[in-house]
Amino acid sequence: MIEIKNLYKTYHLKTGDVEAAKNVSLRIEDGEIYGIIGYSGAGKSTLVRCINLLEVPDAGEITVNGVQLTRMVNTAKGEKLEKIGNRQLNQARKGIGMIFQHFNLLDRSTVFDNVAYPLKYSGKSKQEIKKRVHELLELVDLTDKASVYPSQLSGGQKQRVAIARALANNPGVLLSDEATSALDPEATEAILNLLKKLNAKLGLTIVLITHEMSVIKSICNKVAVMENGEVVENGDVYDIFAHPKQTITRRFINTVSNLSKINKMIAEDVPLVRTSGNDRLVKLTFESESTGDAVISEISKRFDVRVNIVLANVEMIGDRPLGGIIVILKGNEEAIINTFRYLEEIKVGAEVLSNERTA
Numbered sequence: 093m094i095e096i097k098n099l100y101k102t103y104h105l106k107t108g109d110v111e112a113a114k115n116v117s118l119r120i121e122d123g124e125i126y127g128i129i130g131y132s133g134a135g136k137s138t139l140v141r142c143i144n145l146l147e148v149p150d151a152g153e154i155t156v157n158g159v160q161l162t163r164m165v166n167t168a169k170g171e172k173l174e175k176i177g178n179r180q181l182n183q184a185r186k187g188i189g190m191i192f193q194h195f196n197l198l199d200r201s202t203v204f205d206n207v208a209y210p211l212k213y214s215g216k217s218k219q220e221i222k223k224r225v226h227e228l229l230e231l232v233d234l235t236d237k238a239s240v241y242p243s244q245l246s247g248g249q250k251q252r253v254a255i256a257r258a259l260a261n262n263p264g265v266l267l268s269d270e271a272t273s274a275l276d277p278e279a280t281e282a283i284l285n286l287l288k289k290l291n292a293k294l295g296l297t298i299v300l301i302t303h304e305m306s307v308i309k310s311i312c313n314k315v316a317v318m319e320n321g322e323v324v325e326n327g328d329v330y331d332i333f334a335h336p337k338q339t340i341t342r343r344f345i346n347t348v349s350n351l352s353k354i355n356k357m358i359a360e361d362v363p364l365v366r367t368s369g370n371d372r373l374v375k376l377t378f379e380s381e382s383t384g385d386a387v388i389s390e391i392s393k394r395f396d397v398r399v400n401i402v403l404a405n406v407e408m409i410g411d412r413p414l415g416g417i418i419v420i421l422k423g424n425e426e427a428i429i430n431t432f433r434y435l436e437e438i439k440v441g442a443e444v445l446s447n448e449r450t451a
Protein backbone atom coordinates (compact mmCIF):
# COMPACT_ATOMS: atom_id res chain seq x y z
CA MET A 93 0.00 0.00 0.00
CA ILE A 94 1.09 3.55 -0.71
CA GLU A 95 -0.20 6.25 1.58
CA ILE A 96 0.43 9.92 1.05
CA LYS A 97 -0.83 12.40 3.62
CA ASN A 98 -0.90 16.18 3.31
CA LEU A 99 2.04 16.40 0.95
CA TYR A 100 3.43 19.82 -0.01
CA LYS A 101 6.26 20.72 -2.37
CA THR A 102 7.20 24.22 -3.49
CA TYR A 103 10.04 25.05 -5.89
CA HIS A 104 11.69 28.39 -5.25
CA LEU A 105 12.71 30.03 -8.49
CA LYS A 106 14.10 33.49 -9.17
CA THR A 107 10.88 34.25 -10.97
CA GLY A 108 8.80 33.24 -7.96
CA ASP A 109 7.58 30.20 -6.09
CA VAL A 110 5.92 27.25 -7.83
CA GLU A 111 3.62 25.18 -5.64
CA ALA A 112 3.97 21.84 -7.43
CA ALA A 113 2.10 19.82 -4.78
CA LYS A 114 -0.49 21.31 -2.46
CA ASN A 115 -1.92 19.25 0.35
CA VAL A 116 -2.06 16.02 -1.64
CA SER A 117 -3.45 12.96 0.14
CA LEU A 118 -3.83 9.63 -1.66
CA ARG A 119 -4.16 6.02 -0.69
CA ILE A 120 -3.21 3.36 -3.22
CA GLU A 121 -4.06 -0.22 -2.28
CA ASP A 122 -1.94 -3.24 -3.17
CA GLY A 123 -2.64 -4.59 -6.63
CA GLU A 124 -4.31 -1.44 -7.96
CA ILE A 125 -3.45 0.27 -11.22
CA TYR A 126 -3.79 3.85 -10.08
CA GLY A 127 -3.74 6.56 -12.75
CA ILE A 128 -2.77 10.17 -12.11
CA ILE A 129 -3.88 12.49 -14.89
CA GLY A 130 -3.38 16.20 -15.41
CA TYR A 131 -2.16 18.75 -17.91
CA SER A 132 1.49 19.70 -18.26
CA GLY A 133 2.77 21.37 -15.09
CA ALA A 134 -0.02 20.00 -12.88
CA GLY A 135 2.51 18.39 -10.54
CA LYS A 136 2.21 14.73 -11.55
CA SER A 137 5.92 14.01 -11.85
CA THR A 138 6.64 15.88 -8.64
CA LEU A 139 4.08 13.76 -6.81
CA VAL A 140 5.26 10.43 -8.21
CA ARG A 141 8.92 11.31 -7.55
CA CYS A 142 8.04 11.89 -3.91
CA ILE A 143 6.88 8.27 -3.63
CA ASN A 144 10.49 7.04 -3.85
CA LEU A 145 11.97 10.27 -2.48
CA LEU A 146 13.73 11.19 -5.73
CA GLU A 147 12.08 14.44 -4.73
CA VAL A 148 11.90 15.29 -1.03
CA PRO A 149 8.66 17.07 -0.12
CA ASP A 150 8.53 20.11 2.16
CA ALA A 151 5.89 18.47 4.30
CA GLY A 152 3.81 15.33 4.35
CA GLU A 153 3.83 11.69 5.35
CA ILE A 154 4.70 9.01 2.80
CA THR A 155 4.40 5.30 3.53
CA VAL A 156 5.22 2.64 0.94
CA ASN A 157 4.97 -1.12 1.47
CA GLY A 158 4.57 -0.53 5.21
CA VAL A 159 7.73 1.59 5.50
CA GLN A 160 7.29 5.21 6.51
CA LEU A 161 9.64 7.27 4.32
CA THR A 162 8.79 10.71 5.72
CA ARG A 163 7.04 11.88 8.86
CA MET A 164 6.25 15.20 10.48
CA VAL A 165 7.80 15.82 13.88
CA ASN A 166 7.23 18.63 16.35
CA THR A 167 10.30 20.72 17.13
CA ALA A 168 10.85 23.96 19.02
CA LYS A 169 10.59 25.75 15.66
CA GLY A 170 7.33 24.05 14.73
CA GLU A 171 6.57 21.03 12.55
CA LYS A 172 9.43 19.66 10.52
CA LEU A 173 9.78 16.90 7.95
CA GLU A 174 11.90 13.93 8.97
CA LYS A 175 13.21 11.57 6.32
CA ILE A 176 14.10 7.90 6.68
CA GLY A 177 17.87 7.14 6.88
CA ASN A 178 19.78 6.51 3.65
CA ARG A 179 20.39 2.81 4.24
CA GLN A 180 16.73 2.12 4.94
CA LEU A 181 15.79 4.32 1.98
CA ASN A 182 17.99 2.27 -0.37
CA GLN A 183 16.36 -0.87 0.96
CA ALA A 184 12.86 0.60 0.52
CA ARG A 185 13.67 1.72 -3.03
CA LYS A 186 14.32 -1.89 -4.03
CA GLY A 187 10.60 -2.38 -3.53
CA ILE A 188 9.75 0.51 -5.87
CA GLY A 189 10.54 0.26 -9.59
CA MET A 190 10.27 3.23 -11.93
CA ILE A 191 9.94 3.76 -15.68
CA PHE A 192 10.06 6.99 -17.70
CA GLN A 193 8.93 8.56 -20.97
CA HIS A 194 12.43 8.45 -22.50
CA PHE A 195 13.34 5.00 -21.14
CA ASN A 196 16.66 6.19 -19.55
CA LEU A 197 18.59 3.13 -20.75
CA LEU A 198 22.37 2.88 -20.72
CA ASP A 199 23.15 3.32 -24.44
CA ARG A 200 26.59 1.69 -24.26
CA SER A 201 25.31 -1.43 -22.53
CA THR A 202 23.48 -4.36 -24.06
CA VAL A 203 19.89 -5.20 -23.20
CA PHE A 204 21.23 -7.91 -20.88
CA ASP A 205 23.53 -5.49 -19.04
CA ASN A 206 20.81 -2.86 -18.76
CA VAL A 207 18.50 -5.34 -17.05
CA ALA A 208 21.35 -6.75 -14.92
CA TYR A 209 22.42 -3.28 -13.74
CA PRO A 210 20.20 -3.02 -10.62
CA LEU A 211 21.32 -6.53 -9.57
CA LYS A 212 25.00 -5.53 -9.50
CA TYR A 213 25.16 -4.95 -5.75
CA SER A 214 22.45 -7.40 -4.78
CA GLY A 215 24.94 -10.01 -3.56
CA LYS A 216 23.74 -12.45 -6.24
CA SER A 217 26.25 -14.67 -8.06
CA LYS A 218 26.91 -14.21 -11.79
CA GLN A 219 24.92 -17.35 -12.46
CA GLU A 220 21.96 -16.18 -10.42
CA ILE A 221 22.01 -12.80 -12.15
CA LYS A 222 22.04 -14.48 -15.54
CA LYS A 223 19.06 -16.60 -14.58
CA ARG A 224 17.13 -13.62 -13.22
CA VAL A 225 17.83 -11.48 -16.31
CA HIS A 226 16.55 -14.24 -18.57
CA GLU A 227 13.44 -14.61 -16.45
CA LEU A 228 12.83 -10.86 -16.74
CA LEU A 229 13.44 -10.80 -20.50
CA GLU A 230 11.00 -13.64 -20.86
CA LEU A 231 8.43 -11.75 -18.82
CA VAL A 232 8.61 -8.80 -21.24
CA ASP A 233 8.98 -11.05 -24.30
CA LEU A 234 12.47 -9.93 -25.33
CA THR A 235 14.63 -13.04 -24.89
CA ASP A 236 15.92 -12.74 -28.46
CA LYS A 237 17.29 -9.23 -27.86
CA ALA A 238 19.61 -9.90 -24.90
CA SER A 239 22.81 -9.07 -26.75
CA VAL A 240 21.71 -6.04 -28.77
CA TYR A 241 22.16 -2.36 -27.85
CA PRO A 242 19.29 0.06 -27.13
CA SER A 243 19.89 1.97 -30.38
CA GLN A 244 18.94 -1.20 -32.26
CA LEU A 245 15.49 -1.37 -30.62
CA SER A 246 12.14 0.24 -31.34
CA GLY A 247 10.61 2.59 -28.78
CA GLY A 248 8.24 -0.10 -27.53
CA GLN A 249 11.10 -2.58 -27.15
CA LYS A 250 13.19 0.01 -25.27
CA GLN A 251 10.33 0.54 -22.87
CA ARG A 252 10.09 -3.21 -22.32
CA VAL A 253 13.78 -3.30 -21.42
CA ALA A 254 13.15 -0.45 -18.98
CA ILE A 255 10.25 -2.40 -17.47
CA ALA A 256 12.38 -5.54 -17.09
CA ARG A 257 15.09 -3.45 -15.41
CA ALA A 258 12.57 -1.79 -13.09
CA LEU A 259 11.34 -5.23 -12.01
CA ALA A 260 14.82 -6.71 -11.41
CA ASN A 261 14.59 -6.59 -7.62
CA ASN A 262 11.03 -7.88 -7.61
CA PRO A 263 9.36 -4.66 -6.43
CA GLY A 264 5.79 -4.57 -5.20
CA VAL A 265 5.28 -1.14 -6.73
CA LEU A 266 5.99 0.20 -10.21
CA LEU A 267 5.93 3.95 -10.84
CA SER A 268 5.36 4.85 -14.47
CA ASP A 269 5.88 8.49 -15.47
CA GLU A 270 4.42 8.98 -18.97
CA ALA A 271 5.86 5.63 -20.03
CA THR A 272 3.80 5.53 -23.23
CA SER A 273 3.96 9.22 -24.21
CA ALA A 274 6.83 8.74 -26.67
CA LEU A 275 5.26 5.68 -28.32
CA ASP A 276 2.96 5.28 -31.31
CA PRO A 277 -0.60 3.99 -30.66
CA GLU A 278 0.27 0.36 -31.37
CA ALA A 279 3.33 0.28 -29.13
CA THR A 280 1.34 2.15 -26.48
CA GLU A 281 -1.31 -0.54 -26.50
CA ALA A 282 1.32 -3.29 -26.29
CA ILE A 283 3.01 -1.65 -23.29
CA LEU A 284 -0.33 -1.06 -21.56
CA ASN A 285 -1.24 -4.71 -22.11
CA LEU A 286 2.11 -5.74 -20.67
CA LEU A 287 1.55 -3.58 -17.57
CA LYS A 288 -1.89 -5.11 -17.17
CA LYS A 289 -0.41 -8.59 -17.43
CA LEU A 290 2.29 -7.80 -14.85
CA ASN A 291 -0.35 -6.40 -12.53
CA ALA A 292 -2.40 -9.60 -12.79
CA LYS A 293 0.49 -12.07 -12.80
CA LEU A 294 2.76 -10.54 -10.16
CA GLY A 295 0.17 -8.60 -8.18
CA LEU A 296 2.24 -5.52 -9.02
CA THR A 297 0.82 -2.20 -7.79
CA ILE A 298 1.18 0.36 -10.57
CA VAL A 299 1.08 4.15 -10.27
CA LEU A 300 0.64 5.43 -13.77
CA ILE A 301 1.14 9.07 -14.69
CA THR A 302 -0.38 10.21 -17.95
CA HIS A 303 -2.00 13.15 -19.70
CA GLU A 304 -4.11 10.82 -21.85
CA MET A 305 -7.55 9.75 -20.67
CA SER A 306 -7.47 6.81 -23.12
CA VAL A 307 -4.64 5.29 -21.02
CA ILE A 308 -6.68 5.67 -17.84
CA LYS A 309 -9.75 4.25 -19.54
CA SER A 310 -7.98 1.17 -20.83
CA ILE A 311 -6.07 -0.12 -17.79
CA CYS A 312 -6.58 1.84 -14.57
CA ASN A 313 -9.01 0.91 -11.76
CA LYS A 314 -8.55 4.16 -9.86
CA VAL A 315 -7.73 7.66 -10.98
CA ALA A 316 -6.73 10.98 -9.44
CA VAL A 317 -7.09 14.18 -11.45
CA MET A 318 -4.47 16.84 -10.71
CA GLU A 319 -4.69 20.55 -11.42
CA ASN A 320 -2.25 23.23 -10.19
CA GLY A 321 -0.60 20.93 -7.67
CA GLU A 322 -3.84 19.65 -6.18
CA VAL A 323 -5.79 16.44 -6.52
CA VAL A 324 -9.18 17.88 -7.49
CA GLU A 325 -11.04 14.60 -7.93
CA ASN A 326 -10.26 10.92 -7.39
CA GLY A 327 -11.93 7.55 -7.17
CA ASP A 328 -12.96 4.51 -9.17
CA VAL A 329 -12.34 5.05 -12.90
CA TYR A 330 -15.84 3.84 -13.75
CA ASP A 331 -17.49 6.17 -11.20
CA ILE A 332 -15.44 9.12 -12.37
CA PHE A 333 -16.52 8.46 -15.97
CA ALA A 334 -20.13 8.04 -14.89
CA HIS A 335 -20.28 11.04 -12.52
CA PRO A 336 -17.43 13.49 -13.12
CA LYS A 337 -17.64 16.48 -10.79
CA GLN A 338 -14.94 18.87 -11.96
CA THR A 339 -14.80 20.73 -15.27
CA ILE A 340 -11.25 19.51 -15.90
CA THR A 341 -12.37 15.90 -15.42
CA ARG A 342 -15.17 16.40 -17.96
CA ARG A 343 -12.67 17.84 -20.39
CA PHE A 344 -10.47 14.76 -20.05
CA ILE A 345 -13.45 12.45 -20.47
CA ASN A 346 -14.56 14.33 -23.58
CA THR A 347 -11.24 13.53 -25.23
CA VAL A 348 -12.15 9.84 -25.30
CA SER A 349 -15.94 9.87 -25.45
CA ASN A 350 -17.79 9.34 -28.70
CA LEU A 351 -20.43 11.67 -27.29
CA SER A 352 -17.94 14.55 -27.50
CA LYS A 353 -19.02 14.86 -31.17
CA ILE A 354 -21.75 16.98 -29.65
CA ASN A 355 -19.28 19.83 -29.06
CA LYS A 356 -18.56 20.04 -32.77
CA MET A 357 -22.28 19.85 -33.55
CA ILE A 358 -22.93 22.74 -31.17
CA ALA A 359 -20.07 24.76 -32.64
CA GLU A 360 -21.39 24.18 -36.14
CA ASP A 361 -24.97 24.95 -35.08
CA VAL A 362 -26.33 21.73 -36.54
CA PRO A 363 -30.17 21.97 -36.56
CA LEU A 364 -30.47 18.76 -34.51
CA VAL A 365 -28.92 20.45 -31.45
CA ARG A 366 -30.68 23.83 -31.70
CA THR A 367 -32.67 24.67 -28.60
CA SER A 368 -35.13 27.41 -27.73
CA GLY A 369 -36.92 28.75 -24.65
CA ASN A 370 -36.63 26.38 -21.71
CA ASP A 371 -35.05 23.59 -23.74
CA ARG A 372 -32.01 21.93 -22.20
CA LEU A 373 -29.36 20.02 -24.09
CA VAL A 374 -28.39 17.30 -21.62
CA LYS A 375 -25.92 14.44 -21.50
CA LEU A 376 -27.33 11.47 -19.57
CA THR A 377 -25.03 8.73 -18.32
CA PHE A 378 -26.19 5.22 -17.35
CA GLU A 379 -24.34 2.53 -15.52
CA SER A 380 -25.50 -0.14 -17.88
CA GLU A 381 -26.11 -0.23 -21.60
CA SER A 382 -29.75 -1.20 -21.38
CA THR A 383 -31.32 1.36 -19.04
CA GLY A 384 -31.27 4.35 -21.42
CA ASP A 385 -34.56 3.66 -23.18
CA ALA A 386 -36.29 2.79 -19.92
CA VAL A 387 -35.28 6.08 -18.28
CA ILE A 388 -36.40 8.12 -21.25
CA SER A 389 -39.84 6.52 -21.40
CA GLU A 390 -40.15 6.88 -17.60
CA ILE A 391 -39.41 10.61 -17.56
CA SER A 392 -41.75 11.26 -20.49
CA LYS A 393 -44.48 9.44 -18.56
CA ARG A 394 -43.87 11.06 -15.16
CA PHE A 395 -43.27 14.64 -16.19
CA ASP A 396 -44.67 16.96 -18.77
CA VAL A 397 -41.48 16.90 -20.84
CA ARG A 398 -40.58 15.80 -24.32
CA VAL A 399 -37.29 14.08 -24.93
CA ASN A 400 -35.51 14.29 -28.30
CA ILE A 401 -32.55 12.00 -28.68
CA VAL A 402 -29.54 13.58 -30.39
CA LEU A 403 -26.77 10.97 -29.90
CA ALA A 404 -26.45 7.62 -28.14
CA ASN A 405 -23.40 5.55 -27.33
CA VAL A 406 -21.95 2.81 -25.14
CA GLU A 407 -18.37 3.13 -23.84
CA MET A 408 -16.31 0.30 -22.39
CA ILE A 409 -14.52 1.43 -19.22
CA GLY A 410 -12.17 -1.42 -18.42
CA ASP A 411 -14.57 -4.29 -19.05
CA ARG A 412 -17.79 -2.59 -17.95
CA PRO A 413 -20.17 -0.82 -20.31
CA LEU A 414 -21.18 2.77 -19.65
CA GLY A 415 -24.13 4.09 -21.61
CA GLY A 416 -24.58 7.69 -22.64
CA ILE A 417 -27.33 9.60 -24.44
CA ILE A 418 -27.51 13.23 -25.43
CA VAL A 419 -31.04 14.58 -25.46
CA ILE A 420 -32.96 17.81 -25.68
CA LEU A 421 -35.47 18.15 -22.86
CA LYS A 422 -38.46 20.30 -23.75
CA GLY A 423 -41.02 21.47 -21.22
CA ASN A 424 -41.85 24.20 -18.72
CA GLU A 425 -39.32 25.18 -16.05
CA GLU A 426 -41.04 23.25 -13.27
CA ALA A 427 -41.25 20.03 -15.29
CA ILE A 428 -37.60 20.31 -16.23
CA ILE A 429 -36.49 20.92 -12.63
CA ASN A 430 -38.54 17.92 -11.50
CA THR A 431 -36.97 15.80 -14.21
CA PHE A 432 -33.46 16.69 -13.03
CA ARG A 433 -34.44 15.94 -9.45
CA TYR A 434 -35.75 12.54 -10.51
CA LEU A 435 -32.61 11.75 -12.54
CA GLU A 436 -30.51 12.54 -9.48
CA GLU A 437 -32.69 10.26 -7.35
CA ILE A 438 -32.26 7.31 -9.69
CA LYS A 439 -28.54 8.10 -10.03
CA VAL A 440 -28.50 8.84 -13.71
CA GLY A 441 -25.71 11.32 -14.50
CA ALA A 442 -27.14 14.51 -16.05
CA GLU A 443 -24.87 17.21 -17.38
CA VAL A 444 -26.38 20.29 -19.04
CA LEU A 445 -24.36 21.17 -22.10
CA SER A 446 -24.17 24.85 -22.80
CA ASN A 447 -25.52 25.76 -26.18
CA GLU A 448 -24.52 29.38 -26.71
CA ARG A 449 -26.95 29.78 -29.53
CA THR A 450 -29.95 28.95 -27.35
CA ALA A 451 -32.52 31.67 -27.99
Ligand SMILES: Nc1ncnc2c1ncn2[C@@H]1O[C@H](COP(=O)(O)OP(=O)(O)OP(=O)(O)O)[C@@H](O)[C@H]1O
Nearest residue numbers: 103110112130131132133134135136137138139303
Ligand atom coordinates in the same frame (compact mmCIF):
# COMPACT_ATOMS: atom_id res chain seq x y z
N1 LIG B 1 13.23 20.82 -10.29
C1 LIG B 1 12.35 21.82 -10.45
N2 LIG B 1 12.69 23.08 -10.18
C2 LIG B 1 11.80 24.08 -10.32
N3 LIG B 1 10.53 23.93 -10.70
C3 LIG B 1 10.12 22.69 -10.98
C4 LIG B 1 11.01 21.57 -10.88
N4 LIG B 1 10.32 20.46 -11.22
C5 LIG B 1 9.08 20.86 -11.52
N5 LIG B 1 8.94 22.20 -11.38
C6 LIG B 1 7.71 22.98 -11.59
O1 LIG B 1 6.67 22.40 -10.81
C7 LIG B 1 5.45 22.36 -11.53
C8 LIG B 1 4.98 20.92 -11.63
O2 LIG B 1 5.89 20.20 -12.44
P1 LIG B 1 5.77 18.65 -12.75
O3 LIG B 1 6.96 18.27 -13.52
O4 LIG B 1 5.50 17.93 -11.50
O5 LIG B 1 4.46 18.64 -13.66
P2 LIG B 1 3.85 17.47 -14.56
O6 LIG B 1 2.42 17.40 -14.21
O7 LIG B 1 4.65 16.25 -14.43
O8 LIG B 1 4.00 18.07 -16.03
P3 LIG B 1 4.32 17.30 -17.44
O9 LIG B 1 3.02 16.69 -17.88
O10 LIG B 1 4.74 18.43 -18.35
O11 LIG B 1 5.39 16.31 -17.20
C9 LIG B 1 5.73 23.01 -12.89
O12 LIG B 1 5.30 24.34 -12.83
C10 LIG B 1 7.23 22.90 -13.01
O13 LIG B 1 7.73 23.97 -13.80
Ligand SMILES: [Mg+2]
Nearest residue numbers: 136137138269
Ligand atom coordinates in the same frame (compact mmCIF):
# COMPACT_ATOMS: atom_id res chain seq x y z
MG1 LIG C 1 5.83 15.11 -15.73
